[in-house]
Amino acid sequence: MVRAGLTAERLALAGAELADEVGFEQVTVSAVARRFGVTVASLYSHLRNSQDLRTRIALLALDELATRAADALAGRSGRDALTALANVYRDYAREHPGRYAAAQLRLDPATAAASAGVRHARMIRSILRGYDLTEPDQTHAVRLLGSVFHGYVSLELAGGFDHSAPDTQETWTRILDALDALLHTWPPPDPRPAPPPPPTPR
Amino acid sequence: MVRAGLTAERLALAGAELADEVGFEQVTVSAVARRFGVTVASLYSHLRNSQDLRTRIALLALDELATRAADALAGRSGRDALTALANVYRDYAREHPGRYAAAQLRLDPATAAASAGVRHARMIRSILRGYDLTEPDQTHAVRLLGSVFHGYVSLELAGGFDHSAPDTQETWTRILDALDALLHTWPPPDPRPAPPPPPTPR
DNA sequence: CTAGGCTGCCTAAAACCTTTAGGCAAACGC
DNA sequence: GCGTTTGCCTAAAGGTTTTAGGCAGCCTAG
Numbered sequence A, B: 001m002v003r004a005g006l007t008a009e010r011l012a013l014a015g016a017e018l019a020d021e022v023g024f025e026q027v028t029v030s031a032v033a034r035r036f037g038v039t040v041a042s043l044y045s046h047l048r049n050s051q052d053l054r055t056r057i058a059l060l061a062l063d064e065l066a067t068r069a070a071d072a073l074a075g076r077s078g079r080d081a082l083t084a085l086a087n088v089y090r091d092y093a094r095e096h097p098g099r100y101a102a103a104q105l106r107l108d109p110a111t112a113a114a115s116a117g118v119r120h121a122r123m124i125r126s127i128l129r130g131y132d133l134t135e136p137d138q139t140h141a142v143r144l145l146g147s148v149f150h151g152y153v154s155l156e157l158a159g160g161f162d163h164s165a166p167d168t169q170e171t172w173t174r175i176l177d178a179l180d181a182l183l184h185t186w187p188p189p190d191p192r193p194a195p196p197p198p199p200t201p202r
Numbered sequence C: 001c002t003a004g005g006c007t008g009c010c011t012a013a014a015a016c017c018t019t020t021a022g023g024c025a026a027a028c029g030c
Numbered sequence D: 001g002c003g004t005t006t007g008c009c010t011a012a013a014g015g016t017t018t019t020a021g022g023c024a025g026c027c028t029a030g
Helices: A008-022 A029-036 A050-073 A078-095 A097-103 A109-114 A117-130 A137-157 A168-184 B008-022 B029-036 B040-045 B050-073 B078-095 B097-103 B109-114 B117-130 B137-157 B168-184
Strands: none
Touching: A008 A029, A008 A050, A008 A097, A029 A050, A050 A078, A050 A097, A050 A117, A078 A097, A078 A117, A078 A137, A078 A168, A097 A137, A109 A117, A117 A137, A137 A168, A137 B137, A137 B168, A168 B137, A168 B168, B008 B029, B008 B050, B008 B097, B029 B040, B029 B050, B050 B078, B050 B097, B050 B117, B078 B097, B078 B117, B078 B137, B078 B168, B097 B137, B117 B137, B137 B168
């Protein structure tokens, strides 16, 4: 009986490949076992359960993405850094849609805190050093950038922009132009009376 | 034998409630059957399969969301319309996280075209009538607004903003301020040489 | 170099979800 | 009232998840 040499890391990597091929939703402990030519039960020596597998794939994706982002940011600042980072996210999602989906998995707080997610937040913040923002505006801007990057990439990947006319590449470029301009002239709070608070769910 | 009075619509509604309670991922044909006190097989007279159930929940959510959005937009324009629409998305996601997640389900093109998704696109575009944008900038702006709304709401819901300091309500308001300002002064294309095209996946 | 133990993958089995096929009884139309 | 349609049922097969227990390959010690 030849041993397959399974490890949690190898399983996560195989799961990531599978996710890119058939979608993160379809990644299952059984499917990964099949890919290794091994019975399902064998995987449970390496994984606590199927959520554990999904979590490991998510962590792998977050880490890969952070590494690419760090590489892209090296030596750049201001608008160059902004577009470089934005393109890392977009390109990664196009090359590895399954892994990108995995990176959106909701992690429990402890796992999230130990993940590469915090590196992502720091990198977005580092971009803002090229603009003249102080706290708390810097945090607002970090959240805006995160929202635009994630929102755009998700919608584009989901085919949300397929119907209408202009090329998505053109839109992407113009959005980055707009963000750059916005960060240069970050507006002060609007002086009008605060709107009534939103209906908070009970 | 008392009939339960199942219809596809009722099943979708029950599925939506279930999604809000336990998460869209956990919504299963079996769970919905259980909720009606009925055997699983009975549901297959009303649903083609489990994907059909999920799709119906997604369509229900998209429709509810579009109705709320239309109500909120009535009689408003410019910045008021912008914040009203944005708050509809955010509030809906907070009140109905499961349905909001369902609304992100990837639909096949035909279903998507017949869904309330197109109403959403039209409403975002209607907001831009309050600003001075012409095509193709209007489409770019529609995509930016969609990205920010969806991206922010997703990240907030996923707990992505839980760690850092400023209140998310404050950030949300300031982001809407910033978008309003940006739409008033939508920048022309950056004249610098176009970046090399992104590595397109083969 | 061989004996022991550890580890890795196995078989077996229970629980649950999905989906199809076929049956019986309630509801509806005439 | 009678027949047809329809709605929910039982039965069953196939897939995924997870646990328990076993056997053999590999590593280490003597």
